Amino acid sequence: xxxxxxxxxxxxxxxxxxxxxxxxxxxxxxxxxxxxxxxxxxxxxxxxxxxxxxxxxxxxxxxxxxxxxxxxxxxxxxxxxxxxxxxxxxxxxxxxxxxxxxxxxxxxxxxxxxxxxxxxxxxxxxxxxxxxxxxxxxxxxxxxxxxxxxxxxxxxxxxxxxxxxxxxxxxx
Amino acid sequence: xxxxxxxxxxxxxxxxxxxxxxxxxxxxxxxxxxxxxxxxxxxxxxxxxxxxxxxxxxxxxxxxxxxxxxxxxxxxxxxxxxxxxxxxxxxxxxxxxxxxxxxxxxxxxxxxxxxxxxxxxxxxxxxxxxxxxxxxxxxxxxxxxxxxxxxxxxxxxxxxxxxxxxxxxxxxxxxxxxxxxxxxxxxxxxxxxxxxxxxxxxxxxxxxxxxxxxxxxxxxxxxxxxxxxxxxxxxxxxxxxxxxxxxxxxxxxxxxxxxxxxxxxxxxxxxxxxxxxxxxxxxxxxxxxxxxxxxxxxxxxxxxxxxxxxxxxxxxxxxxxxxxxxxxxxxxxxxxxxxxxxxxxxxxxxxxxxxxxxxxxxxxxxxxxxxxxxxxxxxxxxxxxxxxxxxxxxxxxxxxxxxxxxxxxxxxxxxxxxxxxxxxxxxxxxxxxxxxxxxxxxxxxxxxxxxxxxxxxxxxxxxxxxxxxxxxxxxxxxxxxxxxxxxxxxxxxxxxxxxxxxxxxxxxxxxxxxxxxxxxxxxxxxxxxxxxxxxxxxxxxxxxxxxxxxxxxxxxxxxxxxxxxxxxxxxxxxxxxxxxxxxxxxxxxxxxxxxxxxxxxxxxxxxxxxxxxxxxxxxxxxxxxx
Numbered sequence: 152x153x154x155x156x157x158x159x160x161x162x163x164x165x166x167x168x169x170x171x172x173x174x175x176x177x178x179x180x181x182x183x184x185x186x187x188x189x190x191x192x193x194x195x196x197x198x199x200x201x202x203x204x205x206x207x208x209x210x211x212x213x214x215x216x217x218x219x220x221x222x223x224x225x226x227x228x229x230x231x232x233x234x235x236x237x238x239x240x241x242x243x244x245x246x247x248x249x250x251x252x253x254x255x256x257x258x259x260x261x262x263x264x265x266x267x268x269x270x271x272x273x274x275x276x277x278x279x280x281x282x283x284x285x286x287x288x289x290x291x292x293x294x295x296x297x298x299x300x301x302x303x304x305x306x307x308x309x310x311x312x313x314x315x316x317x318x319x320x321x322x323x
Numbered sequence: 324x325x326x327x328x329x330x331x332x333x334x335x336x337x338x339x340x341x342x343x344x345x346x347x348x349x350x351x352x353x354x355x356x357x358x359x360x361x362x363x364x365x366x367x368x369x370x371x372x373x374x375x376x377x378x379x380x381x382x383x384x385x386x387x388x389x390x391x392x393x394x395x396x397x398x399x400x401x402x403x404x405x406x407x408x409x410x411x412x413x414x415x416x417x418x419x420x421x422x423x424x425x426x427x428x429x430x431x432x433x434x435x436x437x438x439x440x441x442x443x444x445x446x447x448x449x450x451x452x453x454x455x456x457x458x459x460x461x462x463x464x465x466x467x468x469x470x471x472x473x474x475x476x477x478x479x480x481x482x483x484x485x486x487x488x489x490x491x492x493x494x495x496x497x498x499x500x501x502x503x504x505x506x507x508x509x510x511x512x513x514x515x516x517x518x519x520x521x522x523x524x525x526x527x528x529x530x531x532x533x534x535x536x537x538x539x540x541x542x543x544x545x546x547x548x549x550x551x552x553x554x555x556x557x558x559x560x561x562x563x564x565x566x567x568x569x570x571x572x573x574x575x576x577x578x579x580x581x582x583x584x585x586x587x588x589x590x591x592x593x594x595x596x597x598x599x600x601x602x603x604x605x606x607x608x609x610x611x612x613x614x615x616x617x618x619x620x621x622x623x624x625x626x627x628x629x630x631x632x633x634x635x636x637x638x639x640x641x642x643x644x645x646x647x648x649x650x651x652x653x654x655x656x657x658x659x660x661x662x663x664x665x666x667x668x669x670x671x672x673x674x675x676x677x678x679x680x681x682x683x684x685x686x687x688x689x690x691x692x693x694x695x696x697x698x699x700x701x702x703x704x705x706x707x708x709x710x711x712x713x714x715x716x717x718x719x720x721x722x723x724x725x726x727x728x729x730x731x732x733x734x735x736x737x738x739x740x741x742x743x744x745x746x747x748x749x750x751x752x753x754x755x756x757x758x759x760x761x762x763x764x765x766x767x768x769x770x771x772x773x774x775x776x777x778x779x780x781x782x783x784x785x786x787x788x789x790x791x792x793x794x795x796x797x798x799x800x801x802x803x804x805x806x807x808x809x810x811x812x813x814x815x816x817x818x819x820x821x822x823x824x825x826x827x828x829x830x831x832x833x834x835x836x837x838x839x840x841x842x843x844x845x846x847x848x849x850x851x852x853x854x855x856x857x858x859x860x861x862x863x864x865x866x867x868x869x870x871x872x873x874x875x876x877x878x879x880x881x882x883x884x885x886x887x888x889x890x891x892x893x894x895x896x897x898x899x900x901x902x903x904x905x906x907x908x909x910x911x912x913x914x915x916x917x918x919x920x921x922x923x924x925x926x927x928x929x930x931x932x933x934x935x936x937x938x939x940x941x942x943x944x945x946x947x948x949x
Contacts, residue, residue, distance in 0.1 A: 155653075157653070158649065158650075158653040161649055162646065162649060165642060165645055165646070165649070169638065169642045171697070171698055171701050171702070172614075172638055172697070173635070173638060174701045175697045175698075175700065175701045176634045176635060176638070226826075227826075228826070228827045228828075228835075229827070229828050290915070308828060308913055309828070
């Protein structure tokens with residue numbers, strides 16, 4: 152009989168839904184970033200702005216060099232303000248600048264760099280903001296000074312002349 | 324101390340009277356001459372005892388009796404009296420007690436208001452209702468007892484979450500609950516009517532009042548929550564597609580559809596299966612909402628308590644109700660629809676049916692968007708979050724034919740309608756597309772969707788507005804609600820297109836310049852209140868045409884519990900809202916400034932009020948006017 156068939160199907164469907172909800176209850180649903188500040192850099196991979204491939208974080212920061220990871224976005228006004236300082240810093244041989252493009256429109260991001268110059272060796276793309284969470288970032292802009300796979304210092308908000316001199320002294 | 328005891332034992336007595344009621348209903352059901360007077364008096368007693376229990380909880384809160392765990396967790400001596408009372412339902416335990424109170428009250432009202440309905444139907448509805456009530460009693464007493472005793476008695480409570488200390492939010496839960504719980508009556512009554520084969524025109528016109536009532540309360544409840552989110556959470560939006568907002572939208576969609584199906588059932592005895600399934604899902608979705616919110620299975624701004632035991636209880640309870648309803652539906656429902664069942668393509672019922680399907684589509688989009696992350700997490704351990712673009716992209720295109728049917732449908736006749744005299748409809752359609760084109764043409768994003776949705780809304784706007792002047796006295800309620808809906812879509816769309824925002828970081832004394840706005844951060848004031856300290860930033864905003872306005876957004880640092888909230892400064896006018904918030908940037912003397920201009924904001928609220936006002940008119944309309 153047709154209605155019996157529908158009865159069993161709907162009972163089955165609800166039974167499945169029940170078990171999925173039941174399982175869901177036992178899982179913790181709080182998304183915790185896997186690292187905190189002053190720890191190792193997160194293990195994560197990311198796509199790149201101008202190259203069509205994925206890269207692992209561990210491959211980026213592997214050499215014996217200082218790195219500055221800068222979280223930026225074309226819509227972020229303070230990023231524009233600090234950009235000259237980043238351009239200045241990029242001339243320094245001892246430090247490599249890595250950009251993390253945060254929740255941005257790719258075309259706007261490219262335009263931004265065309266207009267103001269590109270200080271970054273690599274630019275990671277963070278469309279949904281998950282990578283920024285992995286880094287423990289609160290907003291844009293933020294910068295992380297990294298040495299030997301370890302975050303030495305975190306700068307919240309735009310860099311200014313004083314902070315830049317601090318960084319230069321640190322890496323000497 | 325004493326009031327906790329009274330409250331707790333009243334709850335136990337309430338549960339016992341439930342069990343007695345089940346017994347007497349079964350007995351009365353077998354030999355049906357007249358309604359057993361015991362049923363009525365027990366229902367009344369049950370309501371009375373839950374009321375006593377609720378009042379004792381209020382007293383415990385008023386007296387700041389911290390030997391009660393709920394009071395300790397959610398109150399504080401420095402809290403104003405108003406929030407001490409609102410704190411009663413600002414937490415999990417108290418809000419469930421409120422739910423129970425409304426549930427028993429509605430059961431009583433149902434019994435009193437249905438004197439001319441068949442006895443068997445009344446008794447059976449009471450029986451189903453009591454099953455739900457028993458479930459909630461056990462849930463409250465076993466997993467979330469509001470009268471737990473703690474010893475030694477703490478000197479001071481932990482305080483109510485400051486973002487809940489707000490007049491709008493104080494009345495938001497009770498109103499929403501009236502809507503949710505009203506749907507429980509619809510649920511029980513639909514089940515009883517199905518089991519007894521009493522789905523009839525008579526039943527439809529009686530249950531219509533309940534559908535309308537719950538629908539009005541749900542609409543207003545959602546509106547209040549949305550207004551609160553707008554000015555308190557400081558995000559500047561009014562709807563975030565947050566899972567908890569979605570779960571209140573689900574029963575609303577179902578109830579709205581049900582409302583239209585009931586009309587068809589009342590007039591033509593058609594769509595009976597629709598009515599039954601919708602009645603069942605309205606309540607189960609309300610329960611599902613409770614489950615998702617209370618169990619902490621979803622991550623959301625509204626998550627109150629993360630207690631898996633509670634979740635499992637509601638889950639089992641919810642699914643037992645679903646199983647009972649499925650079985651009743653399949654075994655008892657016989658299609659006794661009227662003989663002339665064929666639908667003419669151009670008739671009111673066809674229009675209703677088409678929009679029913681659209682509603683079901685919207686419902687499934689929201690439902691999938693809400694629960695899919697849970698499913699994915701369980702099945703594959705992937706964490707995803709479904710954001711506004713998903714909903715916008717899936718819902719917006721289908722709004723267009725939906726709006727169109729909303730405009731056409733009420734103008735058609737039942738059974739069969741003619742095409743003659745519909746020229747002005749086409750004229751209205753063309754002119755609305757033209758006007759929209761003029762509005763939107765300077766903004767090139769999402770051109771097609773914007774233009775079509777706005778013209779759809781404009782079309783409905785025209786047609787309903789025109790009806791006000793032409794056909795008098797006929798279903799004003801429908802016109803007002805449909806008019807309100809067109810206004811809602813229009814204001815949401817225009818708000819979306821013309822909103823702009825400036826986000827920047829400023830220090831005191833700094834000036835921010837953009838192409839047409841100049842923001843000056845002039846200074847900072849500090850203020851001390853009874854239960855919080857506040858930092859007020861003073862800003863001067865100069866627009867292009869030289870108009871200056873002062874803004875003073877505020878940051879509040881509450882002492883108990885220690886939480887920072889941001890109070891937006893909002894300047895509301897008929898054409899736009901200006902909205903400004905500040906936030907601290909950690910370890911810096913910068914403030915994060917957010918300045919938004921949102922056109923037609925107030926119209927969004929007004930149109931929702933208009934929609935529910937339409938329902939209200941229909942609710943109070945006398946029978947003979949129909």
